[in-house]
Amino acid sequence: MSAITSSPTRPIRTASAAPSFLGGIARFARREFRDAIASKWFLLYTLAFTTLAVGVSFLSLSGVGSHGFAGFGRTAAGLLNLIMLVVPLMALTAGAGSIAGERERGTLLYLLAQPVSRMQVLLGKYFGLAAALLCSLCVGFGISGGVLAWRAGGVGIGSYAMLIGFTALLAIAMLSVGVLISVCSRRSSVATGIALFAWLTLVFVSDLGLMASSLLFKLRVQEIFGLAAVNPLQSFKMAVIVNLNASLDVLGPVGSYASQTLGDGLPWVLGASLAAWTAVPLALAVVIFVRRSSV
Amino acid sequence: MIRAESITKRFGRVRAVSDVSFDLDRGGAIALWGSNGAGKTTLIRCLLGVIRCRGTVRIGGVNVRRRGRHARALIGYVPQELAFHDDARLGSAMMFFARLRRVSRARASESLAAVGLTGHERKRVRDLSGGMKQRFALAIALLNDPPLIILDEPTSNLDAEGRGEVVETLQRLRRDGKTLLFASHRPDEVISLADRVIVMERGQVIRDTSPIELWPTEKPIQVVRLFLTMANEADAADALREAGHTVHLNGNGLCVAVPRDNKADPIVALARRQIEVRNIEILDDVQISEAKR
Numbered sequence: 001m002s003a004i005t006s007s008p009t010r011p012i013r014t015a016s017a018a019p020s021f022l023g024g025i026a027r028f029a030r031r032e033f034r035d036a037i038a039s040k041w042f043l044l045y046t047l048a049f050t051t052l053a054v055g056v057s058f059l060s061l062s063g064v065g066s067h068g069f070a071g072f073g074r075t076a077a078g079l080l081n082l083i084m085l086v087v088p089l090m091a092l093t094a095g096a097g098s099i100a101g102e103r104e105r106g107t108l109l110y111l112l113a114q115p116v117s118r119m120q121v122l123l124g125k126y127f128g129l130a131a132a133l134l135c136s137l138c139v140g141f142g143i144s145g146g147v148l149a150w151r152a153g154g155v156g157i158g159s160y161a162m163l164i165g166f167t168a169l170l171a172i173a174m175l176s177v178g179v180l181i182s183v184c185s186r187r188s189s190v191a192t193g194i195a196l197f198a199w200l201t202l203v204f205v206s207d208l209g210l211m212a213s214s215l216l217f218k219l220r221v222q223e224i225f226g227l228a229a230v231n232p233l234q235s236f237k238m239a240v241i242v243n244l245n246a247s248l249d250v251l252g253p254v255g256s257y258a259s260q261t262l263g264d265g266l267p268w269v270l271g272a273s274l275a276a277w278t279a280v281p282l283a284l285a286v287v288i289f290v291r292r293s294s295v
Numbered sequence: 296m297i298r299a300e301s302i303t304k305r306f307g308r309v310r311a312v313s314d315v316s317f318d319l320d321r322g323g324a325i326a327l328w329g330s331n332g333a334g335k336t337t338l339i340r341c342l343l344g345v346i347r348c349r350g351t352v353r354i355g356g357v358n359v360r361r362r363g364r365h366a367r368a369l370i371g372y373v374p375q376e377l378a379f380h381d382d383a384r385l386g387s388a389m390m391f392f393a394r395l396r397r398v399s400r401a402r403a404s405e406s407l408a409a410v411g412l413t414g415h416e417r418k419r420v421r422d423l424s425g426g427m428k429q430r431f432a433l434a435i436a437l438l439n440d441p442p443l444i445i446l447d448e449p450t451s452n453l454d455a456e457g458r459g460e461v462v463e464t465l466q467r468l469r470r471d472g473k474t475l476l477f478a479s480h481r482p483d484e485v486i487s488l489a490d491r492v493i494v495m496e497r498g499q500v501i502r503d504t505s506p507i508e509l510w511p512t513e514k515p516i517q518v519v520r521l522f523l524t525m526a527n528e529a530d531a532a533d534a535l536r537e538a539g540h541t542v543h544l545n546g547n548g549l550c551v552a553v554p555r556d557n558k559a560d561p562i563v564a565l566a567r568r569q570i571e572v573r574n575i576e577i578l579d580d581v582q583i584s585e586a587k588r
Contacts, residue, residue: 017368017396017439024364027394034387035380106378112345114395115368293347294306295340 018115028116028124029131036094036132045090046136052082053144061151072148073156073244076163079144080240083167084233088174089199091133095178096195098125099289101188109295118290126179126282133171137164162243166274170236173277180281183289206231221257228254229270232277239270296321296443296474301350302341304334304498311337312348313498319491321442324475326485326506329495330532330544335478336375338495339447342476343372354443368396371436373446377428379420385431386416396439406434410464426457433464444468446477450484462487480543482510482518482552509541515555518578520548521562524571531570538564550578 019027036042060074099122102108111121141164148160178195185191210231214224228234238258241250249256262269297319304312312334319325327335341348344359344366352359357366379388385407393403407413410430415423423431429449436444444465450458458481465488469475479485485492486506494502494509502509510516523531528544535542540561541552551561562572 017441018364019395019397024395027391031391035382038382105380107380109340109345110372110374110378113343113367113370113372113374114392115364116395117364120364295345 019120021117021120024116024120025124025127028121029128032098032125032128033131034128036129037135041093042132042136045086046139049082049086049090049136049140050143052086053079053140054147056082057144057147061148072145072152072154072158072160075144075148076156076159076240077244079163080237083163083170084237085203087137087167087171088202088233089196090136091171091174092178092181092195092199093192094129094133095126095175096181096185096191097188098129098179099182100185100191101182103186103295104188112295118292119286122179122183122286122289126175126285129179130172130175133175134168137167137171141167159244163240166236166239166243166271169271169274169278170232173232173274173281176278176281176285180285180288183285183292202231202233206234210234221254222261224254225258229273232274235270235273235277239267239274242267242270296323296355297342297476298353299342299350300352302338302348302352303350304337304341304346304348310498312341314350315495315498315500316350317493317500317503319474319476321474322469322472323491324469324477324489325491325493326489327476327478327495328480328485328492328509328541328543330542332497332544333495334498335495336447337498339445339476339478342445343367343370368439369441369443371438371441371444373429373432373436373444373449375448376425376452377420377432381419381421383420384416385412385418385420385423388420389416389431389435392435393438398438402438406438407431409437410434425452426454426460429453429457429461433461437468442472443474443476446475448478448480451480458484480550482506482516482541486510510552516552517555517558518550518552519558519561520550520576520578521565521572522548522574522576523565524573527570530568531565534568534570535561535564540564548576 018024056078057075060078099108102111108121112118141160145157145160149157177198181194181198182188182191185194210224210227213219213227219227228238238251238255241255242259249259251258258266297317299318300316302312302315303310315334315338317325327338329335337346340346341350342352342354342359344352344363347360352366354366355369357369359366383391389403389407390400393400404413407416410433412427412430412434415427420428420431429452433449436446446465449465450461453461462484465475465477469488475488477484477488489506492502492504492506492509493500494504521531528549531549532542532544535549535551538561543550549561553560558575558577562575565572
């Protein structure tokens with residue numbers, strides 16, 4: 001081993017040796033993105049989502065002409081329930097493994113010993129994972145869209161594009177929740193367990209809970225709508241249905257109330273709910289991680 | 296280069312580091328010496344600013360708490376064992392750290408070449424030996440030519456040859472004017488690299504001295520590990536210190552540095568206190584006189 005060259009007389013300017021705030025985030029994001037797309041879990045999720053999306057597209061195409069929807073619009077409706085199951089699971093588990101995994105492997109300490117801040121590390125990991133998630137979804141939507149365009153032309157392509165947009169919002173919102181869980185957990189297995197519990201709660205328990213509480217407490221329609229809009233999955237579902245149908249009448253009195261009261265502002269209210277589910281857990285995660293007294 | 300004032304770190308009710316203060320001038324070298332659990336690693340983490348602590352740390356005049364990333368830009372850190380993604384390839388991992396420290400690809404290659412890792416860029420981190428990982432960590436630490444190198448037991452996982460290489464490199468870096476702060480369990484390393492030794496026990500500095508004062512003998516010394524019949528190692532360590540020995544507890548016996556021709560001294564000192572030694576193991580044969588040169 002030869003000596004490492006060093007130049008003792010050359011002054012080190014601290015500002016030049018530490019990356020800028022955005023530069024540090026970008027470097028971590030790039031690394032996280034590369035690691036994520038190379039991971040087996042991501043490949044598995046992408047493959048599963050793509051296969052199911054293409055399957056739904058073929059099923060939708062089989063009924064073209066006999067029902068109200070056709071092509072992209074019909075597929076968007078068919079994909080809705082699939083997305084509500086798969087996308088939160090992907091995003092929550094990916095987020096849950098982010099910080100807790102690094103902490104458990106002992107790599108977090110080494111990363112924090114570099115000339116970067118905790119906020120740069122966390123945001124970099126978040127944006128890298130978000131980019132990887134969106135890429136994974138784009139593969140599924142892209143192949144499914146390709147099949148639809150080939151077989152049924154561009155009918156309802158607008159609805160399909162809106163579905164992709166709202167799915168992206170749902171994914172990054174669930175990723176924020178996953179990252180918050182990760183920041184609060186010391187072990188990756190615990191974080192994944194909590195993420196799965198959160199997924200079950202959001203997907204199944206909250207629906208049943210809302211139904212039960214509306215019966216038990218005789219909730220008014222505006223209260224039921226308010227509670228439903230607080231759940232990011234319900235917000236996503238309502239936003240997609242509004243986009244497909246132009247109203248929520250298919251959801252009964254609550255849907256009619258929302259359509260009549262909020263009118264054109266309804267998609268914005270539902271979008272804002274998803275945006276809040278992105279911003280608030282991420283902000284909390286940043287505050288907790290930055291203020292943490294240990295690694 | 297380093298100014299640490301009243302550093303205190305608690306983990307729940309345990310004080311891992313208690314009111315530690317010291318200064319280290321540019322070009323100087325301090326060794327942290329003490330048993331496992333004495334607080335060396337926690338102190339290093341406080342200096343790096345990766346854990347919050349009470350007190351103030353300034354690196355090159357930069358407050359670590361307020362401007363942590365700028366302070367860390369002045370530090371090259373070598374952990375006890377490199378912790379990095381096992382799947383990452385050496386070349387891409389190196390480039391990641393090079394970009395973080397804003398140095399060129401050419402400098403990254405130069406650093407790898409300097410530690411003898413050229414040609415290993417395609418290897419994954421998990422395929423590297425302990426020695427190679429440590430050399431890799433050293434290459435990363437020196438990427439942007441920082442004035443201060445902090446090392447946490449850098450040779451603990453290396454064989455004799457690997458240790459020699461790392462110590463030789465660190466000696467060269469010292470000659471180039473680098474400031475060193477390192478934790479070590481090896482008297483020869485401390486003597487050959489440090490001009491001050493901070494001896495820590497239970498989170499506190501119990502001595503701030505020079506290596507020569509800590510090991511005054513010119514004779515070759517050996518590090519021996521004593522296994523006690525009764526597991527009252529803290530009392531035994533106190534008894535040995537009172538008898539003038541340099542002791543550290545490492546969680547598996549008591550390690551004592553003794554002159555080679557007086558290996559029984561600590562056993563006699565313990566016997567006077569009715570502390571029975573069950574077994575003895577000779578760990579290192581350290582040539583103090585050679586290290587001093």
